[in-house]
Amino acid sequence: MVSLVLFFIIGFGLERTDLVWRFFYVNSRPATDHFLRKAAELRLIKEKIGEERVFLVGSSVTYEGYDEDYLNREAAGKGMRFYNFGSGGVTPPWLFLLRKDYIARRPDLVVWPVYVGDFYGRPDYASLKYFFKFEILPRIASYVGFRELYGHKGEIFDAVIAEILPFYRYNKSIIRSFETAIGDRILGVRREAPLVTKKTGTQPPSFFDNIAASEVKFAKTEYTELNKKLFLDFIRDLKAAGVKVLIVGAPMNSRITSISAAGLETELDEWLRTAADEHNFIYIGARELPVFSDDEFVDFSHLNEWGRDKNSRFLLEYLMNMTGTRY
């Protein structure tokens, strides 16, 4: 019993130590340990020092869609700092669970690029443990039923353990961080900042054809209503905390229609416009964005280096050119 108490005390102590998070932030690997890195990055944000904070949140579409280095370089003298918290597989239910963590770091603006996959797909339960809080269970149960929860009992059990035990949430990533640190010591590399990688180039046509031939990826599911509800709840809570919210219809490759049910893009766009009016948030739909050609995408939904530049430039200009209140 004493050991258990000590275990939790040490664990919670370490979880509140910046040094530990700095280690994970610097040594975590770019793709496999995204959740740990983003959690570390969020934790390491200090008290406000006069700059205005813009959090870019959402899925990999967000991560690949914006070049935070470029944005920060360009906004350096303008008192603005960008943080890209986009992570693969983060859909509205998981982002809803992060809202309090975001609010605690006092952003001025949260930008969330959304696309059909956010609303017309199923959440990735394998990544639930990285975000889990008990409040999600009744919400999922009320919209999609207990049967669905039972179907994911293994992932949910793992997530519950992750919520209770310190560091269990990121255990595999922590191991890889140790490996990176050891490898670096051996190779004599001294790392001050994390290694960042983003997708570049374009997939060959066969990639698109094969996926399009094999599946309809996005269609209305039993999760759609839940996704919409939690999307709106996320916005509501942020706004209640004084955070402004900008929702962007993420640019998509024109071939996205080959893997989604007919009319979904239009349906989503219309729903978002209505919701923006009703819930008082800013929405930039695809028609307000610059035109993106298919060559500016790596695949169906992720921008490559050229698309990313264009998208980042547009966001910066949009924020700078806004009149009235800054956002």
Add this chain to the structure above:
Amino acid sequence: MPFNSVQFFLFFTVLYGLYLLAHRFFSHKAENRLLLAASYLFYAAWDWRFLSLVFASAFVNFYCGKKIFFGRDDKERKRYLVYSIAVNLFILGFFKYLDFFASNLQSLLRVIGLDPGIGALNIILPIGISFYTFQVMSYALDIYRKEMEPAGSFFDFALFVSFFPPLMAGPIERAKNLLPQIIRPRRITRDAVYEGAFLIFWGFVQKTVIADNLGFRLVDPVFAGGGSGPSVLIGVYAFALQIYCDFAGYSNIARGLAKCLGIELTLNFNLPYFAANPRDFWRRWHISLSSWFRDYVYIPLGGNRRGRIRTIINLFITMLLCGFWHGAAWTFLAWGFFHAVLLALYRLLAPLSAKLPAAWNIGLAQKLFYVARVFVFFNFVCLGWLIFRSESLYQAGDILKRIFTSWHIGGAYSVIGFYYFLFFSAGLFLVQFFQHKKGDLMYFYHARPAVKVLFYVICFYLIVIYGQSEAQEFIYVQF
């Protein structure tokens, strides 16, 4: 439903609650029926069809046991012993060895130009069959030897056959140890429950932290064909630790579960890698199996009582059977043969140790000499594990060749592999060093509070960070 799964956790939690209720408010008979039902449920969770085999085995051996004990004369007693052994060996032979014999017969006939078209029969190997079959054979043999009486109740005997903690991978319980504990009312003391919980905890650490990590990080890549000499060497050493922690982990969990239920199972491992010679090793490794072969094969063959040559032959027969028990493959036979050679050499060379200078047997020199012998013998054991783990004898030869011919450091990955090996093996060594030094396998259970707390806290962190949440099957379950 492996011990290291969520399902098992839920299963045991519910069962234990009911068991304590039965223990408190109902009769001993109710406890046994509950355990029998739970054991059948546990087995059925793997494959309910083979439950019939467990039941049939219990039925036949219960009947034969009675007939052996109450037989009119020796002839009848012997006849029923033969029936019992034949049925058990038939079941084992059919499910475990038929495919092996069929495919080897086919290969042999092809050599002389015949193709009988037998092919692989792909018979499913029922889990735990080698363990419970040997368990029931000891029952028939012990009754025949008049070392015990047959069970009075079929349900009690059925529980002896299917008692779930050792069902999948042992220890292979002797009827004269387990059956009386089933038949007589049990006491569940607080100490026994705490000890059981400690064994479960340590077994869980051995399995999910040490064995599984060494397995997928260091061993599997090497036996899949990768790695340079140093990685292969580390991989083979790692397998020695993996199989030990995997199997000893299972045994500890099984013993711990049984202890919580008020039943004492046989000790299966006693620091085997601290053995300095093959005889010592087999007294420490898979004790329930090695003692089974000793008592029911080696000694009945004549043991060491019929001269040197016959002793060596008996050793070879016993160890080849022991190897074959592990599975129907030439690698297991070769592994058994290898250990027979070690045992035979030791038997021949052991008298020479009496001629060693007396100075080697005093103080520090004695300790260093012991450490050197342990290290050298550990390397022989590892050579055996290399054969054991290989898919074929050809692969074993290839891996052995790679250890000696491909000697270059393969970059940071090899070094990280070395780090993992050091990390887990040092942790295990530290625990076992204290167990060995204090002569107490439960040292960390009995240790001073500060040591105990440190041990638990470190283990908790190892589980949280390194524990494999995806339940990996225990290696010996496939035997």
